[in-house]
Amino acid sequence: MRSEIRIVGSGGQGIILxxxxxxxxIGLYEGLEVAQTQxxxxxxxxxxxxxxxxxxxxxxDYVKVEVPDYLxxxxxxxxNKFIKDTRKETIVLVDSTFVDADPSIHxxxxxxxxxxxxxxxxxxxxANMVALGAFSKINDIVTLDSMVKAVKGIVHxxxxxxxxxxxxxxxxxxxx
Amino acid sequence: xxxxxxxxxxGLKILQGNEAxxxxxxxAGCQFFAGYPITPASEIAEYMAHKLPxxxxxxxxxxxxxxxxxxxxxxxxxxxxKSMTATSGPGFSLMQExxxxxxxxxxxxxxxxxxxxxxxxxxxxxxxxxxxxQARYGSHGDYELIVLAPASVQEMFDxxxxxxxxxxxxRVPVIVLADEIIGHMREKILIPEEVELLEVESPKHxxxxxxxxxxxxxxxxxxxxxxxxxxxxxxxDEKGNRAGHxxxxxxxxxxxxxxxxxxxxxAITDIETYETEEASIILVSYSSVSRSALSAVKKARAKxxxxxxxxxxxxxxxxxxxxKELTASAKTVMVPEMNIGKYYREVRGILPDxxxxxxxxxxxxxxxxxxxxxxxxxxxxxxxx
Numbered sequence: 001m002r003s004e005i006r007i008v009g010s011g012g013q014g015i016i017l018x019x020x021x022x023x024x025x026i027g028l029y030e031g032l033e034v035a036q037t038q039x040x041x042x043x044x045x046x047x048x049x050x051x052x053x054x055x056x057x058x059x060x061d062y063v064k065v066e067v068p069d070y071l072x073x074x075x076x077x078x079x080n081k082f083i084k085d086t087r088k089e090t091i092v093l094v095d096s097t098f099v100d101a102d103p104s105i106h107x108x109x110x111x112x113x114x115x116x117x118x119x120x121x122x123x124x125x126x127a128n129m130v131a132l133g134a135f136s137k138i139n140d141i142v143t144l145d146s147m148v149k150a151v152k153g154i155v156h157x158x159x160x161x162x163x164x165x166x167x168x169x170x171x172x173x174x175x176x
Numbered sequence: 177x178x179x180x181x182x183x184x185x186x187g188l189k190i191l192q193g194n195e196a197x198x199x200x201x202x203x204a205g206c207q208f209f210a211g212y213p214i215t216p217a218s219e220i221a222e223y224m225a226h227k228l229p230x231x232x233x234x235x236x237x238x239x240x241x242x243x244x245x246x247x248x249x250x251x252x253x254x255x256x257x258k259s260m261t262a263t264s265g266p267g268f269s270l271m272q273e274x275x276x277x278x279x280x281x282x283x284x285x286x287x288x289x290x291x292x293x294x295x296x297x298x299x300x301x302x303x304x305x306x307x308x309x310q311a312r313y314g315s316h317g318d319y320e321l322i323v324l325a326p327a328s329v330q331e332m333f334d335x336x337x338x339x340x341x342x343x344x345x346x347r348v349p350v351i352v353l354a355d356e357i358i359g360h361m362r363e364k365i366l367i368p369e370e371v372e373l374l375e376v377e378s379p380k381h382x383x384x385x386x387x388x389x390x391x392x393x394x395x396x397x398x399x400x401x402x403x404x405x406x407x408x409x410x411x412x413d414e415k416g417n418r419a420g421h422x423x424x425x426x427x428x429x430x431x432x433x434x435x436x437x438x439x440x441x442x443a444i445t446d447i448e449t450y451e452t453e454e455a456s457i458i459l460v461s462y463s464s465v466s467r468s469a470l471s472a473v474k475k476a477r478a479k480x481x482x483x484x485x486x487x488x489x490x491x492x493x494x495x496x497x498x499x500k501e502l503t504a505s506a507k508t509v510m511v512p513e514m515n516i517g518k519y520y521r522e523v524r525g526i527l528p529d530x531x532x533x534x535x536x537x538x539x540x541x542x543x544x545x546x547x548x549x550x551x552x553x554x555x556x557x558x559x560x561x
Binding site for chain 2: 020023024027028033034035036037038040060061062063064066
Protein backbone atom coordinates (compact mmCIF):
# COMPACT_ATOMS: atom_id res chain seq x y z
CA MET A 1 0.00 0.00 0.00
CA ARG A 2 1.28 3.47 -0.91
CA SER A 3 -0.70 6.66 -0.50
CA GLU A 4 0.31 10.21 -1.36
CA ILE A 5 -0.97 13.44 0.18
CA ARG A 6 -0.20 16.90 -1.21
CA ILE A 7 -1.11 20.09 0.69
CA VAL A 8 -0.77 23.39 -1.15
CA GLY A 9 -1.53 27.04 -0.53
CA SER A 10 0.17 30.32 0.18
CA GLY A 11 3.15 30.64 2.52
CA GLY A 12 1.79 31.63 5.93
CA GLN A 13 -1.38 29.53 5.74
CA GLY A 14 0.21 26.77 7.77
CA ILE A 15 0.86 24.40 4.88
CA ILE A 16 4.17 23.10 6.27
CA LEU A 17 2.75 22.70 9.77
CA UNK A 18 -0.14 20.72 8.26
CA UNK A 19 2.38 18.41 6.59
CA UNK A 20 4.32 17.99 9.82
CA UNK A 21 1.13 17.34 11.78
CA UNK A 22 -0.02 14.67 9.34
CA UNK A 23 3.46 13.09 9.45
CA UNK A 24 3.35 12.81 13.24
CA UNK A 25 -0.30 11.60 13.20
CA ILE A 26 0.36 8.90 10.64
CA GLY A 27 3.90 7.89 11.65
CA LEU A 28 3.47 7.78 15.41
CA TYR A 29 -0.25 7.13 15.96
CA GLU A 30 -1.38 5.17 12.89
CA GLY A 31 1.76 3.01 12.93
CA LEU A 32 2.53 3.51 9.23
CA GLU A 33 5.74 4.48 7.49
CA VAL A 34 5.85 8.08 6.34
CA ALA A 35 8.11 10.52 4.51
CA GLN A 36 7.40 14.25 4.41
CA THR A 37 9.03 16.79 2.12
CA GLN A 38 8.20 20.42 1.49
CA UNK A 39 8.97 23.48 -0.58
CA UNK A 40 11.77 25.24 1.17
CA UNK A 41 12.61 28.47 -0.66
CA UNK A 42 11.14 31.95 -0.17
CA UNK A 43 7.80 30.52 -1.35
CA UNK A 44 7.37 28.88 2.06
CA UNK A 45 7.16 32.43 3.48
CA UNK A 46 4.65 33.66 0.88
CA UNK A 47 3.76 32.59 -2.65
CA UNK A 48 2.94 29.02 -3.64
CA UNK A 49 3.86 26.67 -0.82
CA UNK A 50 3.72 22.88 -0.82
CA UNK A 51 4.03 20.03 1.66
CA UNK A 52 3.96 16.38 0.66
CA UNK A 53 3.43 13.28 2.75
CA UNK A 54 4.01 9.78 1.37
CA UNK A 55 2.51 6.96 3.42
CA UNK A 56 3.17 3.24 3.16
CA UNK A 57 2.78 0.04 5.17
CA UNK A 58 6.40 -0.73 4.33
CA UNK A 59 9.44 1.54 4.16
CA UNK A 60 8.76 4.43 1.76
CA ASP A 61 11.10 4.17 -1.23
CA TYR A 62 10.51 7.14 -3.56
CA VAL A 63 9.99 10.04 -1.17
CA LYS A 64 8.10 12.49 -3.37
CA VAL A 65 4.52 12.53 -4.63
CA GLU A 66 4.02 11.15 -8.16
CA VAL A 67 0.23 11.54 -8.53
CA PRO A 68 -1.51 12.45 -5.27
CA ASP A 69 -4.26 10.29 -3.79
CA TYR A 70 -5.26 13.33 -1.74
CA LEU A 71 -4.92 17.00 -2.63
CA UNK A 72 -5.70 19.73 -0.09
CA UNK A 73 -5.62 23.25 -1.52
CA UNK A 74 -6.02 26.40 0.56
CA UNK A 75 -5.82 29.04 -2.18
CA UNK A 76 -6.88 29.54 -5.77
CA UNK A 77 -3.44 29.85 -7.37
CA UNK A 78 -2.33 26.51 -5.98
CA UNK A 79 -5.68 24.90 -6.80
CA ASN A 80 -5.36 25.90 -10.46
CA LYS A 81 -1.76 24.74 -10.57
CA PHE A 82 -2.08 21.37 -8.86
CA ILE A 83 -5.55 20.20 -9.92
CA LYS A 84 -3.92 19.32 -13.26
CA ASP A 85 -1.68 16.75 -11.55
CA THR A 86 -4.53 14.64 -10.19
CA ARG A 87 -6.42 11.62 -11.50
CA LYS A 88 -10.16 11.15 -11.20
CA GLU A 89 -9.78 8.96 -8.08
CA THR A 90 -7.82 11.69 -6.28
CA ILE A 91 -9.79 13.12 -3.38
CA VAL A 92 -9.60 16.91 -3.56
CA LEU A 93 -10.40 19.20 -0.62
CA VAL A 94 -10.52 22.96 -1.15
CA ASP A 95 -10.92 25.97 1.14
CA SER A 96 -13.96 27.56 -0.48
CA THR A 97 -13.14 30.89 1.21
CA PHE A 98 -10.56 31.41 -1.51
CA VAL A 99 -11.19 28.70 -4.10
CA ASP A 100 -14.24 29.12 -6.25
CA ALA A 101 -14.19 25.62 -7.72
CA ASP A 102 -16.90 24.36 -10.04
CA PRO A 103 -17.91 20.93 -8.61
CA SER A 104 -18.07 19.55 -12.15
CA ILE A 105 -14.34 20.10 -12.57
CA HIS A 106 -13.46 16.98 -10.55
CA UNK A 107 -15.54 13.92 -9.51
CA UNK A 108 -14.15 13.79 -5.95
CA UNK A 109 -14.22 17.45 -4.98
CA UNK A 110 -15.01 18.42 -1.39
CA UNK A 111 -15.08 21.98 -0.14
CA UNK A 112 -15.19 23.70 3.24
CA UNK A 113 -14.88 27.43 4.01
CA UNK A 114 -11.98 26.72 6.36
CA UNK A 115 -10.57 30.26 6.64
CA UNK A 116 -14.00 31.84 7.08
CA UNK A 117 -14.91 29.32 9.80
CA UNK A 118 -11.59 29.79 11.60
CA UNK A 119 -11.86 33.57 11.59
CA UNK A 120 -15.55 33.82 12.48
CA UNK A 121 -15.95 30.94 14.93
CA UNK A 122 -12.50 30.62 16.50
CA UNK A 123 -11.02 34.10 15.97
CA UNK A 124 -7.69 32.56 15.03
CA UNK A 125 -5.33 31.63 12.24
CA UNK A 126 -6.22 27.95 12.28
CA ALA A 127 -7.75 27.43 8.85
CA ASN A 128 -5.18 24.70 8.19
CA MET A 129 -6.48 22.75 11.20
CA VAL A 130 -10.11 23.23 10.13
CA ALA A 131 -9.13 21.78 6.74
CA LEU A 132 -7.30 18.84 8.37
CA GLY A 133 -10.34 18.18 10.56
CA ALA A 134 -12.42 18.00 7.39
CA PHE A 135 -9.77 15.82 5.77
CA SER A 136 -10.08 13.32 8.63
CA LYS A 137 -13.61 12.57 7.38
CA ILE A 138 -12.68 11.89 3.78
CA ASN A 139 -9.55 9.73 4.00
CA ASP A 140 -8.85 6.20 5.16
CA ILE A 141 -5.30 6.72 6.48
CA VAL A 142 -5.50 9.02 9.46
CA THR A 143 -8.19 9.62 12.09
CA LEU A 144 -9.18 12.78 13.93
CA ASP A 145 -8.02 11.11 17.15
CA SER A 146 -4.47 10.70 15.82
CA MET A 147 -4.41 14.33 14.67
CA VAL A 148 -5.46 15.50 18.13
CA LYS A 149 -2.63 13.45 19.68
CA ALA A 150 -0.18 14.94 17.21
CA VAL A 151 -1.28 18.51 18.07
CA LYS A 152 -0.46 17.76 21.70
CA GLY A 153 2.91 16.41 20.62
CA ILE A 154 4.15 19.25 18.44
CA VAL A 155 2.16 22.43 19.13
CA HIS A 156 2.99 24.77 22.05
CA UNK A 157 0.61 24.02 24.98
CA UNK A 158 -0.81 27.57 24.86
CA UNK A 159 -2.27 26.75 21.45
CA UNK A 160 -3.50 23.20 22.02
CA UNK A 161 -7.14 24.09 22.64
CA UNK A 162 -7.67 26.38 19.62
CA UNK A 163 -6.00 23.91 17.26
CA UNK A 164 -7.96 20.96 18.62
CA UNK A 165 -11.21 22.96 18.47
CA UNK A 166 -10.40 23.75 14.84
CA UNK A 167 -9.85 20.07 14.04
CA UNK A 168 -13.25 19.19 15.56
CA UNK A 169 -14.94 22.10 13.80
CA UNK A 170 -13.73 20.93 10.40
CA UNK A 171 -14.56 17.33 11.17
CA UNK A 172 -18.13 18.14 12.25
CA UNK A 173 -18.76 20.45 9.30
CA UNK A 174 -17.69 17.72 6.87
CA UNK A 175 -20.04 15.28 8.61
CA UNK A 176 -23.13 17.47 8.19
CA UNK B 177 37.80 -1.17 22.34
CA UNK B 178 34.13 -1.00 21.46
CA UNK B 179 31.80 0.07 24.21
CA UNK B 180 28.01 0.34 24.43
CA UNK B 181 27.07 3.86 25.50
CA UNK B 182 23.59 4.93 26.58
CA UNK B 183 21.72 7.47 24.46
CA UNK B 184 19.86 10.10 26.48
CA UNK B 185 16.96 10.85 24.18
CA UNK B 186 16.16 7.48 22.62
CA GLY B 187 12.86 6.22 21.27
CA LEU B 188 10.62 6.37 18.22
CA LYS B 189 10.40 9.89 16.83
CA ILE B 190 9.60 11.93 13.76
CA LEU B 191 12.63 14.03 12.90
CA GLN B 192 14.10 16.00 10.05
CA GLY B 193 17.30 14.53 8.61
CA ASN B 194 19.37 17.44 9.86
CA GLU B 195 17.97 16.97 13.37
CA ALA B 196 18.74 13.24 13.23
CA UNK B 197 22.32 14.09 12.30
CA UNK B 198 22.66 16.17 15.47
CA UNK B 199 21.14 13.37 17.56
CA UNK B 200 23.68 10.98 16.05
CA UNK B 201 26.57 13.34 16.76
CA UNK B 202 25.70 13.84 20.41
CA UNK B 203 25.05 10.10 20.82
CA ALA B 204 28.56 9.52 19.42
CA GLY B 205 30.02 11.83 22.05
CA CYS B 206 30.56 14.96 19.95
CA GLN B 207 31.53 17.73 22.36
CA PHE B 208 32.49 20.51 20.00
CA PHE B 209 30.74 22.02 17.00
CA ALA B 210 32.07 24.96 15.02
CA GLY B 211 30.18 26.09 11.96
CA TYR B 212 28.79 28.80 9.78
CA PRO B 213 25.12 28.53 8.80
CA ILE B 214 24.25 27.74 5.19
CA THR B 215 21.13 26.43 3.48
CA PRO B 216 20.29 23.53 3.46
CA ALA B 217 22.50 22.59 6.43
CA SER B 218 21.59 25.41 8.83
CA GLU B 219 19.29 23.31 11.01
CA ILE B 220 22.32 21.29 12.09
CA ALA B 221 24.04 24.38 13.50
CA GLU B 222 20.77 25.66 14.95
CA TYR B 223 19.94 22.38 16.67
CA MET B 224 23.53 21.91 17.83
CA ALA B 225 23.54 25.40 19.36
CA HIS B 226 20.48 24.38 21.31
CA LYS B 227 21.51 20.84 22.28
CA LEU B 228 25.25 20.77 22.77
CA PRO B 229 25.64 23.30 25.62
CA UNK B 230 22.34 22.55 27.38
CA UNK B 231 22.10 18.76 27.23
CA UNK B 232 25.68 17.57 26.79
CA UNK B 233 27.99 20.15 28.42
CA UNK B 234 29.59 20.66 25.02
CA UNK B 235 30.65 23.78 23.14
CA UNK B 236 28.98 25.38 20.15
CA UNK B 237 30.78 28.17 18.31
CA UNK B 238 29.39 30.08 15.37
CA UNK B 239 32.57 30.91 13.47
CA UNK B 240 33.19 33.84 11.15
CA UNK B 241 33.37 31.53 8.14
CA UNK B 242 33.98 27.97 6.95
CA UNK B 243 37.79 28.31 6.89
CA UNK B 244 37.71 29.01 10.60
CA UNK B 245 35.12 26.29 11.21
CA UNK B 246 37.21 23.43 9.91
CA UNK B 247 40.33 24.74 11.63
CA UNK B 248 38.45 24.96 14.92
CA UNK B 249 37.13 21.39 14.77
CA UNK B 250 40.61 20.09 13.88
CA UNK B 251 42.15 21.92 16.84
CA UNK B 252 39.32 20.86 19.15
CA UNK B 253 39.98 17.19 18.46
CA UNK B 254 43.65 17.64 19.37
CA UNK B 255 42.42 19.37 22.49
CA UNK B 256 40.55 16.21 23.43
CA UNK B 257 37.01 16.74 22.14
CA LYS B 258 35.23 14.80 19.43
CA SER B 259 34.25 17.48 16.94
CA MET B 260 32.05 18.17 13.92
CA THR B 261 31.04 20.86 11.46
CA ALA B 262 28.23 21.03 8.91
CA THR B 263 27.98 22.94 5.68
CA SER B 264 26.82 22.82 2.06
CA GLY B 265 28.63 23.01 -1.30
CA PRO B 266 29.95 26.60 -1.26
CA GLY B 267 31.05 26.30 2.36
CA PHE B 268 32.55 22.89 1.69
CA SER B 269 34.66 24.48 -1.07
CA LEU B 270 36.04 26.95 1.48
CA MET B 271 36.91 24.09 3.82
CA GLN B 272 39.16 22.26 1.39
CA GLU B 273 42.44 23.75 2.60
CA UNK B 274 41.59 22.97 6.22
CA UNK B 275 40.42 19.51 5.22
CA UNK B 276 43.89 18.86 3.79
CA UNK B 277 45.41 19.98 7.09
CA UNK B 278 43.14 17.57 9.00
CA UNK B 279 44.13 14.80 6.58
CA UNK B 280 47.91 15.29 6.86
CA UNK B 281 47.75 15.69 10.63
CA UNK B 282 45.55 12.56 10.77
CA UNK B 283 42.85 14.25 12.81
CA UNK B 284 39.68 12.28 13.54
CA UNK B 285 36.79 14.66 12.88
CA UNK B 286 33.45 14.72 11.05
CA UNK B 287 32.30 17.08 8.28
CA UNK B 288 28.67 17.01 7.16
CA UNK B 289 27.93 18.33 3.68
CA UNK B 290 24.21 18.69 2.98
CA UNK B 291 24.49 19.12 -0.77
CA UNK B 292 22.66 21.75 -2.79
CA UNK B 293 22.91 22.60 -6.48
CA UNK B 294 26.00 24.35 -7.86
CA UNK B 295 28.35 25.60 -9.17
CA UNK B 296 29.01 28.58 -6.88
CA UNK B 297 26.08 29.89 -4.84
CA UNK B 298 23.99 27.81 -7.22
CA UNK B 299 20.70 26.54 -5.84
CA UNK B 300 20.50 26.97 -2.07
CA UNK B 301 17.13 25.26 -1.61
CA UNK B 302 17.31 22.25 -3.92
CA UNK B 303 19.11 18.95 -3.79
CA UNK B 304 22.00 17.47 -5.76
CA UNK B 305 24.84 14.93 -5.76
CA UNK B 306 27.17 17.41 -7.40
CA UNK B 307 29.79 17.29 -4.63
CA UNK B 308 30.52 13.57 -5.03
CA UNK B 309 33.94 14.38 -6.51
CA GLN B 310 34.58 17.41 -4.31
CA ALA B 311 34.15 15.16 -1.29
CA ARG B 312 36.83 12.86 -2.66
CA TYR B 313 39.23 15.15 -4.53
CA GLY B 314 38.47 18.67 -3.23
CA SER B 315 41.70 19.25 -1.33
CA HIS B 316 45.07 19.22 -3.04
CA GLY B 317 47.68 16.49 -2.84
CA ASP B 318 47.34 12.73 -2.77
CA TYR B 319 45.07 11.39 -0.07
CA GLU B 320 42.26 8.98 0.71
CA LEU B 321 39.40 9.65 3.09
CA ILE B 322 36.04 8.12 3.99
CA VAL B 323 32.71 9.45 2.68
CA LEU B 324 29.32 8.08 3.75
CA ALA B 325 26.11 8.91 1.83
CA PRO B 326 22.90 8.60 3.90
CA ALA B 327 19.54 8.10 2.16
CA SER B 328 17.06 8.41 5.03
CA VAL B 329 16.52 10.16 8.32
CA GLN B 330 17.45 6.95 10.15
CA GLU B 331 20.70 6.80 8.19
CA MET B 332 21.46 10.44 9.04
CA PHE B 333 21.61 9.25 12.65
CA ASP B 334 23.30 5.91 12.02
CA UNK B 335 25.91 7.19 9.57
CA UNK B 336 26.83 10.14 11.78
CA UNK B 337 27.55 7.75 14.64
CA UNK B 338 29.47 5.54 12.23
CA UNK B 339 31.42 8.54 10.87
CA UNK B 340 32.73 9.32 14.37
CA UNK B 341 33.74 5.68 14.89
CA UNK B 342 35.50 5.43 11.53
CA UNK B 343 37.31 8.72 12.08
CA UNK B 344 38.64 7.47 15.42
CA UNK B 345 39.56 4.06 14.02
CA UNK B 346 41.47 5.32 10.98
CA ARG B 347 42.50 8.76 12.29
CA VAL B 348 41.02 10.51 9.29
CA PRO B 349 38.34 13.13 8.67
CA VAL B 350 35.09 11.43 7.64
CA ILE B 351 32.52 13.19 5.48
CA VAL B 352 28.80 12.59 5.80
CA LEU B 353 27.63 13.48 2.29
CA ALA B 354 23.93 14.16 2.67
CA ASP B 355 21.69 16.19 0.38
CA GLU B 356 18.85 18.70 0.69
CA ILE B 357 16.16 16.05 0.35
CA ILE B 358 17.55 13.92 3.19
CA GLY B 359 18.45 16.95 5.32
CA HIS B 360 14.98 18.48 5.21
CA MET B 361 12.82 15.36 4.96
CA ARG B 362 10.89 14.18 8.00
CA GLU B 363 10.60 10.45 8.66
CA LYS B 364 10.18 8.00 11.47
CA ILE B 365 13.40 7.23 13.26
CA LEU B 366 14.18 4.83 16.07
CA ILE B 367 16.95 6.24 18.22
CA PRO B 368 18.42 3.22 20.02
CA GLU B 369 18.87 3.02 23.79
CA GLU B 370 22.59 2.42 23.27
CA VAL B 371 25.10 2.96 20.50
CA GLU B 372 28.40 1.18 20.01
CA LEU B 373 31.30 3.61 20.20
CA LEU B 374 34.96 2.99 19.47
CA GLU B 375 37.39 4.09 22.15
CA VAL B 376 40.97 3.74 21.01
CA GLU B 377 43.39 3.38 23.88
CA SER B 378 46.18 5.96 23.99
CA PRO B 379 49.81 4.94 24.57
CA LYS B 380 51.72 6.34 27.53
CA HIS B 381 54.10 9.22 26.84
CA UNK B 382 54.14 8.86 23.08
CA UNK B 383 57.27 10.27 21.40
CA UNK B 384 56.41 9.22 17.86
CA UNK B 385 52.79 10.25 17.28
CA UNK B 386 52.95 9.40 13.56
CA UNK B 387 54.47 5.94 13.90
CA UNK B 388 51.80 3.63 12.52
CA UNK B 389 50.82 0.11 13.57
CA UNK B 390 50.59 -2.81 11.15
CA UNK B 391 47.26 -1.47 9.83
CA UNK B 392 49.18 1.74 8.97
CA UNK B 393 47.23 3.72 11.58
CA UNK B 394 49.08 5.98 14.05
CA UNK B 395 48.27 6.00 17.78
CA UNK B 396 45.34 7.87 19.29
CA UNK B 397 46.94 10.82 21.00
CA UNK B 398 45.91 14.36 21.95
CA UNK B 399 47.29 17.34 23.85
CA UNK B 400 47.64 17.49 27.64
CA UNK B 401 48.36 13.78 28.06
CA UNK B 402 52.15 14.05 28.32
CA UNK B 403 52.94 13.13 24.71
CA UNK B 404 55.54 14.82 22.54
CA UNK B 405 53.32 16.29 19.85
CA UNK B 406 54.02 18.48 16.86
CA UNK B 407 50.99 19.19 14.71
CA UNK B 408 51.98 20.68 11.36
CA UNK B 409 50.67 20.82 7.81
CA UNK B 410 54.01 19.97 6.24
CA UNK B 411 55.03 16.40 5.53
CA UNK B 412 56.80 15.03 8.56
CA ASP B 413 58.68 12.13 10.09
CA GLU B 414 57.22 9.84 12.72
CA LYS B 415 58.00 12.37 15.46
CA GLY B 416 56.19 15.12 13.60
CA ASN B 417 59.33 17.01 12.57
CA ARG B 418 59.10 18.72 9.18
CA ALA B 419 60.57 16.49 6.50
CA GLY B 420 59.19 17.73 3.18
CA HIS B 421 62.79 18.08 1.99
CA UNK B 422 63.44 14.39 2.68
CA UNK B 423 62.02 12.58 -0.33
CA UNK B 424 62.19 9.13 1.24
CA UNK B 425 60.30 10.11 4.39
CA UNK B 426 57.80 12.13 2.34
CA UNK B 427 57.18 9.20 0.01
CA UNK B 428 56.58 6.90 2.96
CA UNK B 429 54.11 9.28 4.61
CA UNK B 430 52.05 10.01 1.48
CA UNK B 431 51.86 6.30 0.70
CA UNK B 432 50.79 5.48 4.23
CA UNK B 433 48.10 8.21 4.30
CA UNK B 434 46.59 6.59 1.21
CA UNK B 435 47.21 2.95 2.07
CA UNK B 436 45.79 3.15 5.59
CA UNK B 437 42.42 3.62 3.86
CA UNK B 438 42.82 1.49 0.71
CA UNK B 439 44.38 -1.48 2.53
CA UNK B 440 41.55 -1.49 5.06
CA UNK B 441 38.79 -0.98 2.49
CA UNK B 442 37.00 -4.22 3.42
CA ALA B 443 36.46 -2.88 6.93
CA ILE B 444 35.05 0.37 5.53
CA THR B 445 32.91 -0.84 2.61
CA ASP B 446 29.17 -0.69 3.29
CA ILE B 447 26.79 -1.70 0.48
CA GLU B 448 23.12 -2.75 0.47
CA THR B 449 21.60 -4.89 -2.25
CA TYR B 450 18.22 -6.07 -3.50
CA GLU B 451 17.82 -9.02 -5.89
CA THR B 452 21.29 -8.66 -7.44
CA GLU B 453 21.98 -12.39 -7.74
CA GLU B 454 21.54 -13.37 -11.38
CA ALA B 455 20.13 -9.94 -12.24
CA SER B 456 20.79 -8.92 -15.81
CA ILE B 457 20.24 -5.19 -15.19
CA ILE B 458 21.59 -3.64 -12.03
CA LEU B 459 21.17 -0.06 -10.81
CA VAL B 460 24.14 1.25 -8.81
CA SER B 461 22.87 4.12 -6.69
CA TYR B 462 23.60 6.23 -3.61
CA SER B 463 21.93 8.98 -1.53
CA SER B 464 18.26 9.95 -2.04
CA VAL B 465 18.33 8.75 -5.66
CA SER B 466 18.81 5.21 -4.34
CA ARG B 467 15.20 5.27 -3.14
CA SER B 468 13.89 6.15 -6.60
CA ALA B 469 16.13 3.37 -7.97
CA LEU B 470 14.77 0.79 -5.53
CA SER B 471 11.20 1.73 -6.42
CA ALA B 472 11.99 1.34 -10.13
CA VAL B 473 13.70 -2.03 -9.61
CA LYS B 474 10.73 -3.35 -7.64
CA LYS B 475 8.38 -2.21 -10.42
CA ALA B 476 10.62 -3.89 -13.01
CA ARG B 477 10.64 -7.14 -11.01
CA ALA B 478 6.82 -7.02 -10.94
CA LYS B 479 6.96 -6.92 -14.73
CA UNK B 480 9.23 -9.97 -14.81
CA UNK B 481 12.50 -8.16 -15.57
CA UNK B 482 15.56 -9.56 -13.76
CA UNK B 483 16.57 -6.20 -12.29
CA UNK B 484 18.69 -5.65 -9.20
CA UNK B 485 19.61 -2.75 -6.92
CA UNK B 486 22.80 -1.68 -5.25
CA UNK B 487 23.02 1.16 -2.75
CA UNK B 488 26.54 2.30 -1.95
CA UNK B 489 26.65 3.73 1.59
CA UNK B 490 30.44 4.15 1.74
CA UNK B 491 30.86 5.99 -1.57
CA UNK B 492 34.58 6.64 -0.90
CA UNK B 493 36.99 4.85 -0.84
CA UNK B 494 35.47 3.52 -4.04
CA UNK B 495 34.42 -0.08 -3.31
CA UNK B 496 35.85 -1.51 -6.52
CA UNK B 497 36.16 -5.16 -5.51
CA UNK B 498 32.70 -5.36 -3.91
CA UNK B 499 31.00 -3.65 -6.86
CA LYS B 500 32.72 -5.94 -9.36
CA GLU B 501 31.53 -9.00 -7.47
CA LEU B 502 27.99 -7.76 -6.95
CA THR B 503 27.47 -6.75 -10.59
CA ALA B 504 29.08 -9.90 -12.04
CA SER B 505 25.81 -11.27 -13.45
CA ALA B 506 24.69 -7.99 -15.05
CA LYS B 507 24.81 -7.31 -18.75
CA THR B 508 23.85 -3.69 -18.12
CA VAL B 509 24.67 -1.49 -15.14
CA MET B 510 22.89 1.84 -14.76
CA VAL B 511 24.08 4.70 -12.55
CA PRO B 512 21.38 7.28 -11.75
CA GLU B 513 22.62 10.36 -9.88
CA MET B 514 21.67 14.01 -9.36
CA ASN B 515 24.67 15.40 -11.22
CA ILE B 516 26.13 15.38 -14.71
CA GLY B 517 27.20 11.72 -14.37
CA LYS B 518 30.23 11.51 -12.09
CA TYR B 519 30.09 8.28 -10.08
CA TYR B 520 29.20 6.67 -13.40
CA ARG B 521 32.79 7.27 -14.53
CA GLU B 522 34.11 5.28 -11.57
CA VAL B 523 31.69 2.41 -12.20
CA ARG B 524 32.40 2.39 -15.93
CA GLY B 525 36.13 2.29 -15.19
CA ILE B 526 35.93 -0.99 -13.29
CA LEU B 527 33.46 -2.78 -15.59
CA PRO B 528 35.11 -2.69 -19.05
CA ASP B 529 33.19 -5.74 -20.33
CA UNK B 530 29.70 -4.63 -19.33
CA UNK B 531 27.41 -1.94 -20.68
CA UNK B 532 27.43 0.90 -18.17
CA UNK B 533 24.75 3.58 -18.64
CA UNK B 534 24.83 7.01 -17.04
CA UNK B 535 21.45 8.39 -15.91
CA UNK B 536 22.26 11.97 -14.89
CA UNK B 537 19.80 14.64 -13.76
CA UNK B 538 20.81 18.22 -13.02
CA UNK B 539 18.93 21.36 -12.03
CA UNK B 540 17.58 19.86 -8.80
CA UNK B 541 15.26 17.19 -10.17
CA UNK B 542 15.06 13.85 -8.37
CA UNK B 543 14.77 10.79 -10.62
CA UNK B 544 11.18 9.57 -10.86
CA UNK B 545 10.74 5.80 -10.49
CA UNK B 546 8.65 5.57 -13.66
CA UNK B 547 11.35 7.30 -15.71
CA UNK B 548 13.97 4.85 -14.41
CA UNK B 549 11.56 1.97 -15.03
CA UNK B 550 11.18 3.05 -18.66
CA UNK B 551 14.97 2.95 -19.06
CA UNK B 552 15.18 -0.48 -17.42
CA UNK B 553 12.45 -1.85 -19.72
CA UNK B 554 14.24 -0.39 -22.74
CA UNK B 555 17.49 -2.09 -21.71
CA UNK B 556 15.68 -5.35 -20.99
CA UNK B 557 14.21 -5.27 -24.49
CA UNK B 558 17.64 -4.57 -25.99
CA UNK B 559 19.10 -7.52 -24.04
CA UNK B 560 16.52 -9.99 -25.40
CA UNK B 561 16.83 -8.80 -29.01
